[in-house]
Amino acid sequence: MRKWILVFFLLLIAIIVAFSIFAVTGVIDAPALFWDVGMKIGWIEPHLKVYAIGQDAQGWIENELLELQLKQEELDQREAQLRADRQLLEQRALELDSREASIETRASKVQEQEEQRRNIQTLASLYASMDAADAAQIIEKLDKDLVLRVLLQMDMQDAAVILTELPTNLAVTFSEALGQANQ
Numbered sequence: 001m002r003k004w005i006l007v008f009f010l011l012l013i014a015i016i017v018a019f020s021i022f023a024v025t026g027v028i029d030a031p032a033l034f035w036d037v038g039m040k041i042g043w044i045e046p047h048l049k050v051y052a053i054g055q056d057a058q059g060w061i062e063n064e065l066l067e068l069q070l071k072q073e074e075l076d077q078r079e080a081q082l083r084a085d086r087q088l089l090e091q092r093a094l095e096l097d098s099r100e101a102s103i104e105t106r107a108s109k110v111q112e113q114e115e116q117r118r119n120i121q122t123l124a125s126l127y128a129s130m131d132a133a134d135a136a137q138i139i140e141k142l143d144k145d146l147v148l149r150v151l152l153q154m155d156m157q158d159a160a161v162i163l164t165e166l167p168t169n170l171a172v173t174f175s176e177a178l179g180q181a182n183q
Helices: 002-025 030-040 045-129 132-141 144-153 156-165 168-182
Strands: none
Touching (some): 045 144, 132 156, 144 156, 144 168
């Protein structure tokens, strides 16, 4: 009888070892086999169903977490891109502000020059309409640069008549300056 018990236990051990080897190598799907057997046992079946629901819920949660991670990475990339775009826009805004300031500066300079040109034209037409001797007396006392600009705006004949009325040294100075300005 002992021999039969020994044979039975050795056979049982051999079956368990063979089953383990087949399960580890993937020949037998042990979890599915145990699952099917457990679902056939009445008192284990409700517990396995609850476990299956928990496993499904766990799988769903893992999938949702994975999707959330992907969305988070996408949002992080978009945020980084938006930050870079914002910096670029701020940089361009600064460039535009500096350009606007330089344009305003140039515009004010052009406006000042235009105002000076109109003033000089007004003086030129005023002196041209005056008697040459009176105009020469006034011109003697003015700044040389202003006189030169006024004479350049005048008609050549009017400027020549006024130059003849000026003292010789001033007439020579203005004539030289007019010659250099016409070059």
